[in-house]
Structure formats: C-alpha cells, structure tokens
Amino acid sequence: MNIVLWIIAGVLAAAFLGAGLLKLSQPKEKLAASGMGWAESFGAGTVKLIGALEVLAAVGLILPALLDVVPVLVPLAALGLVLVMIGAAVTHARRKESQAIVINVVLLILAVVVVWGRFGPYSFTS
Template sequence: MDTALWIVAGLLAVVFLAGGAMKLFQSKEKLVASGMAVMEGYSSGAIKAIGTLELLAAVGLILPAALDIAPVLVPLAAVGVVLLMIGAFVAHLRRHETQSLVVTAVLLALAAFVAWGRFGPHSF
C-alpha cells in the first residue's frame, strides 16, 4: 500500500506542478485559449493564487516525505488538494463542463486516498 500511495502522490505532484506552472507563467488569455475556459471567470490575481497553491501542493505531496523533514505535511498537502478540487468541481459544475468534472472528481478521489493513507494506516 505504501508503494501505491507514493505512486499516486507522485502522479498528483506532476499534474499540479504542470498546472500550477501554467497558471503562474501564462496569461489569462493564453490559458482560456488553451482550453481552460473556466479561467474566464477569474481575475489574473486569482489565477496566479490558484497556480501558487497548486505548486505548493505538488511540493508538499513529495518533498517532506522524501527528505524526511516534517512528513506530516504530506497528508496536509493532500487535504489542500482535496479542497482545491472541491473548488474546481464547483466552478466546472456552474459552467456545465462535464468532461472537466470527471477529471476533477478523479483528482479529488486520488488526493483523498493519499490523505486517508498518510493520516491513517500508512503514515510516516
């Protein structure tokens, strides 16, 4: 189970590292043009804040445990991802973006799995 939790945390970290970097380093217009239409409803500052949270989540899912420095941050980062995905789910639901809802729900479930596993039976 420990291996599965590491794999899922790694996959989530890759997804949120890429997504966070895109939100931080691309303009709102480029994000909307690239298929992130949900970003139309947010200010540039809000998009940068979401990107920053996603980057912090990516780092928090891996580095604390890998470096054995405050590994309790891993499940806390996973809870942060769950909260981010709840917000994303609501945003996509309001826009009736069914495909994005499915992806968001899967990411939410994976993050919840990591939080459960690292807070519970497979903590560090």
C-alpha cells in the first residue's frame, strides 16, 4: 500500500503542479478563454492564490517524505487539496459544469486516500 500511496501522491503532485503553474503564469482572461471559464468568477489575485496553493500542495505531497523532513506535511498537503477540490466542485456546480465536477471528485478521492493512508496505517512514522 505504501507504493500505491506514493503513486497517488505523485499523480496528484504532477496534476496540481501543472495546474498551479498555469494559473500563476497566465492572466485570468487567458485562462478563462482557454477552458477555465470559472476564472471569470474570481479576481486575478484569487486565481493566483489558488495556483500558489496548488503548487505548494504539489511540493508538500512529495518533498517532505522524500527528504524525510517533517513528513507529516504530506497528509496535511493532501488535506489542503481536499479543501481546494471541495471549493472547486462547488464553483463548478454553481456554473453547471458537470464534467469538471467529475474531475474534482476523482482528485478529491485520491487526496482523501493519501490523507487516510498517511495519517493512518501507512504513516511515515511507522
């Protein structure tokens, strides 16, 4: 199960690193025009904040455990992604973007598995 948790954390980290860097590097108008219509509902600073949180979570899913420095940050990063995905699902539900909600729920479930595994039976302190 430890290997499965590492794989899930790696997939989540890759997805959120890419998404976060995109939000940090592009103006919200360009994001909205390229398939992230939800960005229209938020200020530019909020979009950048979401991107920064996603990048920090991506780093937090991998580096603490890899470097064996405060590995409790791994499930905390995953918990942060759970909260981000809940917010994203609510936003997409309000905008009636059902396909995006499915993606949010899948990412949320993967993050919950990491939270459960790393806080529970497969923590790095065991």
